[in-house]
Amino acid sequence: MSDSEIKPVRKAVFPVAGLGTRFLPATKVMPKEMLPINDRPLIQHVFEEAREAGIEEFIFVTGRHKNMLEEHFDFQPELEETLESRGKHDMLEKIRDSEMGAGQLFLTRQPRPLGLGHAIWCAAKLIEDDPFAVLLPDVLIQAPTGCLKQMVDVYNQTGGNVIAVEDVPKELTFKYGIVDTGGEDAPAGTKGMPVKGLVEKPDPKDAPSTMSVIGRYILQPEVFDHLSAFETGAGGEIQLTDAMDKLIGKQPFTAMRFQGKSYDSGSRLGFIQANLAYASKDPEIGDDVRQTIRDFASQLDKDAMNEAAE
């Protein structure tokens, strides 16, 4: 595809309508996307990843009791005035950095939880005829260059659709979208490889590979032609993976092994791991956090030895 045919990716969809049942009671009132990883909520991490990749329009597919998400990215004059008057300029900078500019945030609702494909379809009118990114806020990717930026770099070469992938243990393929690689492997680094097919949550014995879709997508608007059929797939839900599979062969479709480490912050263990990973790299508290982890680990070892000796 020549450069002139490749439209830049400026819009991103964030499906944030989920209930967050895995975090109850913490998420009884608070949206799961507002749970903090180190000093900022989950949703802000993915917003920053999208912004770094050149996204200018942020589309939240939201639902009931999610108003806090839009408030978080809004101008908060009383807070700014208070910080200003107290001379807390570092904090003020942080607050301003989490604000979206006028005309950048768009909201659409998914009234019923009919699946990820349905959630994305809810943004169809806002996407119009443009390519767009999808970022699942449950997945955090810690990387020197954000995952979506890495994908945009690949997209600028290939056009079409690009998905970020990583290997999972064979017995866990039933939790993910899995790529049919045609038996080939993606080259190391962030170079892409063509996708031959996609299957949502296959039984390990039927999985075409162990290469999983990790929650970052660049898609062409034609995916809506397939989503609007509202066909249900795995788990009785309208699956994004099934609609993407129908684009293969018609448009370039590339899988990219990203550089970085992913955290499933939608699970309680992944959430704790992400907090440790991000806090241990924090410029203010990182040294202390790393020392705390070492102290904690050695205390656990001592406790285990004492228990064994008893």
Ligand code: G1P
């Ligand atoms: C969704 C997608 C799946 C993808 C996964 C990544 O599944 O449907 O293809 O592999 O996210 O986290 P979910 O985790 O919403 O069941």
